[in-house]
Amino acid sequence: MHKWWARRLGSVFRTILLYSLADDELDGWNGKPNSLWELYPKDVNLDGKVVLDPMMGGGTTVIEALKLGCKVIAGDLNPVSWFLVKKQVEDIDPELIAQTLGKLDDEIGTELRRYYQTICPECEETAEAIYYFYYKVSSCSKCAKEVHLMRNFFLAKSPTGSSDFVVCPQCWNVFESKNAENSTTCSKCHQKFTPTEVSFSRGRRFTCSDCGHSEKIVDVAQKFGRYRERMYAIEFYCKHCDVSKNKNLVNGRGYKAPDKSDRKTLDSAIEEFRSISKNLPIPDTLIPLGVETKRALNHGYRKFSD
Ligand SMILES: [Zn+2]
Ligand SMILES: [Zn+2]
Ligand SMILES: [Zn+2]
Structure with a gap:
């Protein structure tokens, strides 16, 4: 939910508040x-100071000012912002939360977890999928070939920071390379490439790798509708490799390309979603034209359920 307001770091707000409100009375x-x-x-106490934030968004100012003992008055036009911040500052009952989480785990935990499982490429045991990476697929309006909207082929820094995980633009293999800014060779298909430099889309345009046709991404979305999405990497955590201190992973964490069983898991998730989606409270209304919605409309999204 934090992405809604691009929340800033609490540390920045703590500094701003301290500097604005500190006075001679403060030890x-x-x-x-x-x-x-x-x-x-x-543990600073600025008791007696009042902070007003009429556009609180995700509430960083509110939380930091409360930590400093201030009285806070805050609001926002957006009711979701109000709801989120209210829930953050309300008193909680830790026992009730633990009970509720336990109940959720009993009722749906096992069922949901099967969609977040992947095979560890190191030990071939079942590992936990932490994050799935997707890219968008469009079509070239000249030759109708698929266009992979990838800006570059650098995936992530390895958890130790000493190397980079990269993706091969030819066979989609995920592998570790010393530095994504330097030329590397795919460990599977032996393609030579520089991960940060290979690009199928730049800025607002893409160039078809097949016929060389270049076009604005939004123009294609207007012609063919919104893009398809394709999974290309998975970040995972393997308990077994963590316990055995597998040196190819860091604390059992690593990256892999999706395999057959991952695609099967995704297909079964899609199938289950389709079978129950009619009964789910997902808004199916058309997206109205507005300042914030224009971008989604430009990219071919028509309904909120898209
Ligand atoms: Zn493993
Ligand atoms: Zn390759
Ligand atoms: Zn083309």
Whole structure:
């Protein structure tokens, strides 16, 4: 949910609040910016100060000001923002939360978890899928061939930071390379490429790798409708490799290309979703034209359920 308001770091807001509100009454404050760092990790109490945030969004100011003991008045035009922030600052009953989570786990945990399983490429045991990577697929309006809208083939820094995970643009193999900015050779098909430089789409345009035709991405979406999505990598956690301290993974974490069983899992998830989607409370109305919705419409989305 945090993506709704591109939340900033709490640390930034703590600093702003401390610097704006610190005064002579505050122990350890000498009026100079540097003395802030002494105060920063301490349990500071700015009791009596009032903070007003009329556009609170995700509520970072609210949370940080409350931590500093301020009285906070905040609001937002968006009711979802209000709901989220209200839930964040309300008193909670930890026991009730643990009970509810336990109940959810009993009722749907096992059923849902089977959709987040993948085979560990190291030990071939069942691992947990942490994150799925997708790219969008469009069609070239000149030759009708598929266009993979990939900006580059760098996937992620390895958890140790000492190497990069990259994707082969020819066979979609996922493998580790020393530096994604340098030329590398695919460990499977031996294609030579520089992951950060190979690109099938740049900015707002793509260039068809087959016929060389170049076009604006949104123009194609207007002609053919919204893009299809394709899974191309999975981040996983393998308990077995974590316990055995497998050196090819870091704390059991790694990246892999989806295999047959991953595609089968995805297909069965899609199938199940289709069979129950009619009974789910998913808004099926048309997206109205507005400042925030124009982008979605340009990219071929017509209904909220798209
Ligand atoms: Zn493993
Ligand atoms: Zn390859
Ligand atoms: Zn083409």
